[in-house]
Amino acid sequence: MKGRRKKGEIVCRIQRPPNGCPGLFPPSLCTNPSIILDNPGHISCEAAITGRVICDLVPVSGVTVQLTSSFAGVIFEDDTLVTDERGRFTTTATVARNTPIQQGVIISASATVNGIEISDSITTSAGCIACRNPRITLITPQEVVGCSGGQLTGVVTCDNVPVPNASVSFIVSDPRSIILDENPTTTNANGVYSVDFAPVFGITETVTIRARATVGGTTVETDSQSVELNCHTCVNPAIDLFNPGQISCSGLIRGRV
Numbered sequence: 001m002k003g004r005r006k007k008g009e010i011v012c013r014i015q016r017p018p019n020g021c022p023g024l025f026p027p028s029l030c031t032n033p034s035i036i037l038d039n040p041g042h043i044s045c046e047a048a049i050t051g052r053v054i055c056d057l058v059p060v061s062g063v064t065v066q067l068t069s070s071f072a073g074v075i076f077e078d079d080t081l082v083t084d085e086r087g088r089f090t091t092t093a094t095v096a097r098n099t100p101i102q103q104g105v106i107i108s109a110s111a112t113v114n115g116i117e118i119s120d121s122i123t124t125s126a127g128c129i130a131c132r133n134p135r136i137t138l139i140t141p142q143e144v145v146g147c148s149g150g151q152l153t154g155v156v157t158c159d160n161v162p163v164p165n166a167s168v169s170f171i172v173s174d175p176r177s178i179i180l181d182e183n184p185t186t187t188n189a190n191g192v193y194s195v196d197f198a199p200v201f202g203i204t205e206t207v208t209i210r211a212r213a214t215v216g217g218t219t220v221e222t223d224s225q226s227v228e229l230n231c232h233t234c235v236n237p238a239i240d241l242f243n244p245g246q247i248s249c250s251g252l253i254r255g256r257v
Contacts, residue, residue, distance in 0.1 A: 059087025101127030131216030149198030162191025
């Protein structure tokens with residue numbers, strides 16, 4: 001026999017909030033969706049294409065993502081993807097063997113979240129030249145590099161033949177110490193690359209720099225080269241004001257810092 005509730009006894013039951021009505025009053029409706037493509041770097045024969053979909057800074061799963069390429073030579077393993085529980089999507093992009101390197105290839109991703117169309121795109125290079133023995137060289141300044149900066153140069157070859165349009169990136173031991181005009185940069189028709197750089201103001205240190213390129217699906221890089229930087233701050237600033245002599249109605253005031 002069930003016990004009777006005592007008079008005056010208070011019963012507390014937790015009431016869960018309503019989950020809403022699907023299609024009419026959704027329980028959670030984000031307002032600021034976005035899609036973010038990761039940069040795969042240079043697509044040399046093959047590369048992973050990844051990204052994620054978020055809404056109000058929260059990952060969104062189950063979203064269909066459509067991939068496209070401005071260069072028909074880039075073939076996606078799957079160009080229609082669905083985001084996982086972390087909001088991420090991934091596929092593999094391939095380029096046929098003996099395809100010359102193409103610059104300015106645009107990879108785009110688009111989706112629709114809560115009726116809002118979103119998209120993102122990145123610009124890269126793509127190709128797949130036949131190459132058994134890729135090589136890359138790097139020439140750095142031998143003297144101390146001051147505030148005016150210096151230049152990095154080198155050449156990319158494949159089986160002793162120059163590689164045009166190759167993407168070359170630089171790895172610096174302390175990337176906060178120098179400013180590179182382009183990273184990555186691109187080789188010219190003769191396989192030669194050059195990029196200007198300058199020390200950050202106030203830097204006095206020695207850094208190491210390596211150059212890296214991927215040709216025909218094979219990545220090669222140079223040995224580390226030491227570069228001495230000296231762009232120190234002013235220790236004893238001074239200002240001199242020259243005596244203008246007598247000023248009659250007007251005069252020239254001159255000085256030196």
